[in-house]
Amino acid sequence: xxxxxxxxxxxLLTVNESCEAHENGVVxxxxxxxxxxxxxxxxxxxxxxxxxxxxxxxxxMPGLVNTxxxxxxxxxxxxxxxxxxxxxxxxxxxxxxxxxxxxxSVYAAARLAFAEMLLSGTTTCCDxxxxxxxxxxxxxxxxxxxxxxxxxxxxxxxxxxxxxxxxSTAMDFIGNWQNQSSRIIPGMFCHSPYTCGEQTLRRARxxxxxxxxxxxxxxxxxxxxxxxxxEKTGRSxxxxxxxxxxxxxxxxxxxxxxxxxEDVRLIRDNGVGVSVTTESEMKLASGVAPLPxxxxxxxxVGLGTDGCASNNNQDMFQEMDFVAKLHKVNQLDPTALDAxxxxxxxxxxxxxAVGLENEIGSIEVGKRADIITIDTAKPHWxxxxxxxxxxxxxxxxSDVKNVVIDGHLVVENRVVRTMNMGQVIEEVxxxxxxxxxxx
Amino acid sequence: xxxxxxxxxxxLLTVNESCEAHENGVVxxxxxxxxxxxxxxxxxxxxxxxxxxxxxxxxxMPGLVNTxxxxxxxxxxxxxxxxxxxxxxxxxxxxxxxxxxxxxSVYAAARLAFAEMLLSGTTTCCDxxxxxxxxxxxxxxxxxxxxxxxxxxxxxxxxxxxxxxxxSTAMDFIGNWQNQSSRIIPGMFCHSPYTCGEQTLRRARxxxxxxxxxxxxxxxxxxxxxxxxxEKTGRSxxxxxxxxxxxxxxxxxxxxxxxxxEDVRLIRDNGVGVSVTTESEMKLASGVAPLPxxxxxxxxVGLGTDGCASNNNQDMFQEMDFVAKLHKVNQLDPTALDAxxxxxxxxxxxxxAVGLENEIGSIEVGKRADIITIDTAKPHWxxxxxxxxxxxxxxxxSDVKNVVIDGHLVVENRVVRTMNMGQVIEEVxxxxxxxxxxx
Numbered sequence: 001x002x003x004x005x006x007x008x009x010x011x012l013l014t015v016n017e018s019c020e021a022h023e024n025g026v027v028x029x030x031x032x033x034x035x036x037x038x039x040x041x042x043x044x045x046x047x048x049x050x051x052x053x054x055x056x057x058x059x060x061m062p063g064l065v066n067t068x069x070x071x072x073x074x075x076x077x078x079x080x081x082x083x084x085x086x087x088x089x090x091x092x093x094x095x096x097x098x099x100x101x102x103x104x105s106v107y108a109a110a111r112l113a114f115a116e117m118l119l120s121g122t123t124t125c126c127d128x129x130x131x132x133x134x135x136x137x138x139x140x141x142x143x144x145x146x147x148x149x150x151x152x153x154x155x156x157x158x159x160x161x162x163x164x165x166x167x168s169t170a171m172d173f174i175g176n177w178q179n180q181s182s183r184i185i186p187g188m189f190c191h192s193p194y195t196c197g198e199q200t201l202r203r204a205r206x207x208x209x210x211x212x213x214x215x216x217x218x219x220x221x222x223x224x225x226x227x228x229x230x231e232k233t234g235r236s237x238x239x240x241x242x243x244x245x246x247x248x249x250x251x252x253x254x255x256x257x258x259x260x261x262e263d264v265r266l267i268r269d270n271g272v273g274v275s276v277t278t279e280s281e282m283k284l285a286s287g288v289a290p291l292p293x294x295x296x297x298x299x300x301v302g303l304g305t306d307g308c309a310s311n312n313n314q315d316m317f318q319e320m321d322f323v324a325k326l327h328k329v330n331q332l333d334p335t336a337l338d339a340x341x342x343x344x345x346x347x348x349x350x351x352x353a354v355g356l357e358n359e360i361g362s363i364e365v366g367k368r369a370d371i372i373t374i375d376t377a378k379p380h381w382x383x384x385x386x387x388x389x390x391x392x393x394x395x396x397x398s399d400v401k402n403v404v405i406d407g408h409l410v411v412e413n414r415v416v417r418t419m420n421m422g423q424v425i426e427e428v429x430x431x432x433x434x435x436x437x438x439x
Numbered sequence: 440x441x442x443x444x445x446x447x448x449x450x451l452l453t454v455n456e457s458c459e460a461h462e463n464g465v466v467x468x469x470x471x472x473x474x475x476x477x478x479x480x481x482x483x484x485x486x487x488x489x490x491x492x493x494x495x496x497x498x499x500m501p502g503l504v505n506t507x508x509x510x511x512x513x514x515x516x517x518x519x520x521x522x523x524x525x526x527x528x529x530x531x532x533x534x535x536x537x538x539x540x541x542x543x544s545v546y547a548a549a550r551l552a553f554a555e556m557l558l559s560g561t562t563t564c565c566d567x568x569x570x571x572x573x574x575x576x577x578x579x580x581x582x583x584x585x586x587x588x589x590x591x592x593x594x595x596x597x598x599x600x601x602x603x604x605x606x607s608t609a610m611d612f613i614g615n616w617q618n619q620s621s622r623i624i625p626g627m628f629c630h631s632p633y634t635c636g637e638q639t640l641r642r643a644r645x646x647x648x649x650x651x652x653x654x655x656x657x658x659x660x661x662x663x664x665x666x667x668x669x670e671k672t673g674r675s676x677x678x679x680x681x682x683x684x685x686x687x688x689x690x691x692x693x694x695x696x697x698x699x700x701e702d703v704r705l706i707r708d709n710g711v712g713v714s715v716t717t718e719s720e721m722k723l724a725s726g727v728a729p730l731p732x733x734x735x736x737x738x739x740v741g742l743g744t745d746g747c748a749s750n751n752n753q754d755m756f757q758e759m760d761f762v763a764k765l766h767k768v769n770q771l772d773p774t775a776l777d778a779x780x781x782x783x784x785x786x787x788x789x790x791x792a793v794g795l796e797n798e799i800g801s802i803e804v805g806k807r808a809d810i811i812t813i814d815t816a817k818p819h820w821x822x823x824x825x826x827x828x829x830x831x832x833x834x835x836x837s838d839v840k841n842v843v844i845d846g847h848l849v850v851e852n853r854v855v856r857t858m859n860m861g862q863v864i865e866e867v868x869x870x871x872x873x874x875x876x877x878x
Contacts, residue, residue, distance in 0.1 A: 077821070078828040082763075082777035116818040223771075282764035283832070285773040312832040313819050318757075322764070324521075325721035329765075332662075334724040338521035379555040380752050380836075382516070382864045383871030385878070389517040393722070393751040397819075398837040425821045432822030439824070 003028040003049040004407060008040065010055025010373060011387050014363040015062050015347045019340065021387070025060050029369040032182060032407035037363055051409070053402050059374040059387055062362050063123025063403065064316040065350030067275035068216070068254045068304025070129045071113035071138070072106040075431055077308035079439065085222065085284055093309055097130075100435055101158035107134035108427040113314055114142035115416050115424055120315045120397025123370040123405045126252065126275070126304070126354045128189030128216050130158040132173050136184050143410035143418040145370060147354050148177070149189035149216055152204055154197050167203045174211050183406050185356075187214040190246075192221070193237045194228050198244055205246050214250055214355050216275075217241070220263065221255040222286050238263035247272050252353060254304070256294075257287040264290070264297050273300045273353035276345075278323045279313075280306030288330050291323065292337055302350030303342075315397035320346050324392050339392040368406055375401040442467040442488040443846060447479065449494025449812060450826050453802040454501050454786045458779060460826070464499050468808040471621060471846035476802055490848070492841050498813040498826055501802050502562025502842065503755040504789030506714035507655070507693045507743025509568045510552035510577070511545040514870055516747035518878065524661065524723055532748055536569075539874055540597035546573035547866040552753055553581035554855050554863055559754040559836025562809040562844045565691065565714070565743070565793045567628030567655050569597040571612050575623050582849035582857040584809060586793050587616070588628035588655055591643055593636050606642045613650050622845050624795075626653040629685075631660070632676045633667050637683055644685050653689050653794050655714075656680070659702065660694040661725050677702035686711050691792055693743070695733075696726040703729070703736050712739045712792035715784075717762045718752075719745030727769050730762065731776055741789030742781075754836035759785050763831050778831040807845055814840040 005028070012025020014037060028036030028047055036047070046052065080092035106129065117125055124145040129135055132150040139146040150173040151157060152166045160169050170188055177186040188208040190196045196204070208215040220226055220237045233240040238259060241247050249271030256274050259267065267274060276289045294301050303323060305314045320342040327337040351361025360370050374395065376384060381399070384390055403411035410418050444467070451464020453476060467475035467486055475486070485491065519531035545568065556564055563584040568574055571589040578585040589612040590596060591605045599608050609627055616625040627647040629635045635643070647654040659665055659676045672679040677698060680686050688710030695713050698706065706713060715728045733740050742762060744753045759781040766776040790800025799809050813834065815823060820838070823829055842850035849857050 075822070077824075078832065079824045081825070081828045081832065082774055084773060088773070112818050112821055119818060279764060282768040283773065285767040285771050285775070287771060288768060312828070315819070315835075318760075321757075322761070325718060325761070326765070326768075328724040329721040329727060332724050332726060334523060334527070334722065335521055336724070377864065379551050379558060379860065379864065380754070382551055382867050383514070383874075385516075385518045385871065385875055386520070389520045389751070393517065393520065396754075396835045396837055398835055421818065425816065425818065428821050432824065435822075436824055 001048065003030055003035065003047055005029040005051045005053060005369070005404060006047055006049035007053045007055060007060045007371060007373065008046055010058050010060040012363065013059060013061045013387060015343065016362045016364050027060060027363055027371060029404070029407050032369055034363060034365055034367050034369050037365055053373060055373040056375070056377065058376040058401065061372060061374065062347045062360070063370040063372045063405065064121050064346045065302055065354065065361060066117060066122045066125040066304050066314065066316050067252065067302035067350045067353050068277050068306055069113070069125050069127050069314065070307030071110040071125065071127050071135060072129050073109070073307030073309045074113040075100065075105055075109035075428065075435070077312050079309065079435065096435065097158055100431065101130055103131045103134045105431050106131040107138050108431060110135045110138035111142060111419060111424050112428045113308065114138060114144050115419055115421060116314045118142065118144060118403050118411050118416055119400065119414065120317060121372045121400040121403065122314065122316050123372065123403060124356065124360055126216065130160070133176060136177050140181055140184055141418060143405050143408055145183045145360065145405055147185045147187055147214060149187040152188070152190045152200060153195050154200055167200060167207060170204065171207050174213060178211065187216060189216040192218040192225070193241055194225055201246055202244055208250060214252055216252045216254060217246070218255055219253045220258040223258055226258045236260060236263055238266050242266050242270065250355065255281065255286065255289065257281055257289045259290060264293060264299065267299055268297050273302070273355070275302050275304045275353055276323070277304040277306040278326055279319055280310040282322065282326065284310050288326060292327055292331065295341065300349070300352045301345060302353035303345050316346050317391070317395045317397050320392045339389045342392045343388055369404055370406065371404045372400055373402045374399050440487065442469055442474065442486055444468040444490045444492060444808070444843060445486055445488035446492045446494060446499045446810060446812065447485055449497050449499040451802065452498060452500040452826060454782060455801045455803050466499060466802055466810060468843070468846055471808055473802060473804055473806050473808050476804055492812060492843070494812040495814070495816065497815040497840065500811060500813065501786045501800060502809040502811045502844065503560050503785045504741055504793065504800060505556065505561045505564040505743050505753065505755050506691065506741035506789045506792050507716050507745055508552070508564050508566050508753065509746030510564065510566050510574060511548040511568050512746030512748045513552040514539065514544055514548035514867065516751050518748065518874065535874065536597055539870065540569055542570045542573045544870050545570040546577050547870060549574045549577035550581060550858060550863050551867045552747065553577060553583050554858055554860060555753045557581065557583060557842050557850050557855055558839065558853065559756060560811045560839035560842065561753065561755050562811065562842060563795065563799055565655065569599070572615060575616050579620055579623055580857060582844050582847055584622045584799065584844055586624045586626055586653060588626040591627070591629045591639060592634050593639055606639060606646060609643065610646050613652060617650065626655060628655040631657040631664070632680055633664055640685055641683055647689060653691055655691045655693060656685070657694055658692045659697040662697055665697045675699060675702055677705050681705050681709065689794065694720065694725065694728065696720055696728045698729060703732060703738065706738055707736050712741070712794070714741050714743045714792055715762070716743040716745040717765055718758060719749040721761065721765065723749050727765060731766055731770065734780065739788070739791045740784060741792035742784050755785050756830070756834045756836050759831045778828045781831045782827055808843055809845065810843045811839055812841045813838050
């Protein structure tokens with residue numbers, strides 16, 4: 001037996017159901033799947049392999065799953081901060097998007113965001129935006145695993161000037177990418193219950209069901225949204241979506257900041273996945289999602305960074321740190337959300353939220369080989385009594401050393417192998433120069 | 440004129456009173472002071488210098504000021520997390536400290552923490568702990584600027600088994616280090632109004648006044664503390680401290696999480712500095728300090744990481760990100776605390792809080808040469824519309840490239856020049872092995 005890749009000489013955190021760990025772990029990969037997970041006794045020979053990845057005493061763990069982003073919004077990273085939500089959205093983001101979002105800028109910015117994700121240990125992301133074909137091409141080339149969807153709005157959007165074509169454009173995207181790649185999983189993305197009318201939502205749901213796809217939707221992000229939907233429908237956003245058939249086990253509800261206890265029941269009973277984007281929800285002052293309650297109720301939950309215009313980074317390690325600390329102080333209870341839970345949310349939890357629980361999210365035989373190694377030979381990692389704690393309260397994305405996705409080594413010793421980084425950065429800077437001079 | 444060091448080819452953020460910035464900045468250093476601050480026109484020759492530090496298109500800025508830490512607690516980083524406060528403190532921290540805190544372990548762990556600080560751009564820290572002589576030796580060797588104080592408690596502490604000697608031990612420390620180094624500034628540190636009795640507090644204040652030193656004290660960290668002091672004295676912790684003369688413009692009140700409106704008035708009227716340690720206060724679930732209110736009231740405020748047992752890192756860039764995002768969501772107002780304010784707090788604000796506003800905290804002629812450069816040629820820094828925003832919402836400590844303190848280059852291209860890092864890490868790991876096996 002010759003493996004394609006063998007990981008060795010690190011603390012192996014499988015993040016499987018029983019949180020199994022091995023002091024001196026070994027993982028064998030054949031093609032794009034994990035074929036062996038174990039430990040090595042001192043002096044024991046390594047299995048034969050075409051490539052060895054030495055964790056050098058660091059950590060071997062599953063790649064992180066970012067359940068919500070708009071990768072191409074890296075183009076607008078830091079363009080407008082610290083502003084009231086409506087001014088940020090209407091005076092800055094919508095205007096910038098209307099003017100600057102083209103297939104070329106989306107491709108350039110998505111490449112940059114994927115590079116940032118890879119370099120901080122994210123191996124799967126779930127994205128929704130415009131010109132999503134360009135995002136898919138960028139993801140395919142970058143080597144990242146991606147659940148991707150073309151955004152649906154009931155008003156003119158970049159690339160879709162006629163809103164009556166919004167669902168069909170999204171269906172075309174699914175048609176273009178379904179079964180094209182082992183890493184690109186197309187889906188639907190309705191922006192929200194307040195920007196898509198009932199008919200649009202129903203048509204998108206039907207199309208998603210027909211294609212067997214995930215449907216992403218922002219829900220209950222702000223108090224204002226809850227009031228608006230309540231005025232219009234007499235229901236909470238979640239109750240409204242349920243009443244028109246939008247809540248299924250193929251739905252990913254993003255944010256859910258203002259989910260009520262009754263909403264939690266609807267989410268659970270319908271098997272809906274939830275994506276919590278803590279840093280974005282803090283920065284935009286949307287509110288604190290009742291995440292500990294979600295977990296207590298047994299919901300399927302993952303974490304997300306959201307786009308770079310509202311966070312402003314794609315670092316899932318930082319997201320874990322924020323989520324663990326925020327809920328402690330919010331409940332005045334240091335046990336409210338512990339490090340293991342944060343790690344679970346960023347791996348297995350996220351995988352389940354986007355419907356990939358059988359494929360990714362942990363290091364187990366038969367799952368896809370989405371594996372990262374962490375360099376812990378640094379002052380801020382010293383000493384290390386508990387790797388779970390350090391991954392949440394100490395790790396930075398910049399501690400990620402190697403990244404394998406679908407059996408391919410995409411980051412080697414902090415160098416992205418799938419892209420020319422100088423070129424990727426230069427291309428986005430060219431766009432940014434134009435944007436800055438007109439802003 | 441030949442400068443000792445010239446910084447060039449970066450965006451210069453002076454963080455002076457008017458937040459002056461130069462697209463292509465130049466800073467000239469002679470000995471340990473800044474002698475020239477300006478900009479260069481394209482093609483203009485650089486001033487003559489013995490050493491040039493090329494920021495390579497990145498950022499040149501003042502080093503960060505960490506106004507509260509217990510450096511040597513790096514020894515216990517991640518030893519006990521996610522626990523109720525009393526169990527964390529009494530079952531874990533106090534026991535671990537009683538057994539493992541020695542001059543040798545304090546020296547080893549402080550060196551490690553200082554390395555972490557330097558590598559993440561902190562040039563000044565304010566520390567209080569036991570065996571502070573060992574901390575001072577470590578700081579002196581590391582090259583960091585440090586306000587240091589021997590901890591005072593009214594019960595037996597490491598190195599001070601007889602509490603009646605607590606103030607005199609702290610005075611000895613001041614005597615040993617006053618005017619010994621341009622970087623080591625000794626002071627007093629009373630642990631808190633609930634662990635030090637009135638007589639101890641008064642004696643410490645008198646001794647600090649006589650030496651012209653800063654007196655640090657944890658105040659109003661938890662609701663429990665406020666209740667306890669109120670029961671005992673009929674006053675809030677701040678009002679009680681004022682009544683016994685503890686609140687002066689040479690006092691640094693740490694935490695102030697539960698400061699009332701009346702307390703804010705006392706803090707302001709007495710010119711007390713405040714240190715807010717957001718990540719620690721979140722992780723221990725102490726509460727959210729009313730920092731926007733402090734700023735509105737014109738208080739002198741800085742940020743701190745607190746020790747590694749309650750954060751668990753020493754990265755002040757991350758601290759800025761947490762502080763800006765936490766207050767936005769806490770007030771449901773995205774304008775509650777903006778990036779420039781966070782940057783001010785971590786530099787000028789911190790300098791003023793520890794009484795060094797004339798010496799450090801900004802890049803201005805006559806101030807000490809405590810300057811860092813940031814490497815921005817990375818995906819997560821791209822594009823850069825506003826460096827202030829990126830320093831708060833994007834930067835990681837690991838983006839710091841060069842660090843000059845008091846005119847000395849202590850970190851060059853991410854390598855600490857003042858310590859053998861392999862040895863520093865190994866030494867702490869030796870201690871940690873013993874601690875882990877007995878924990």
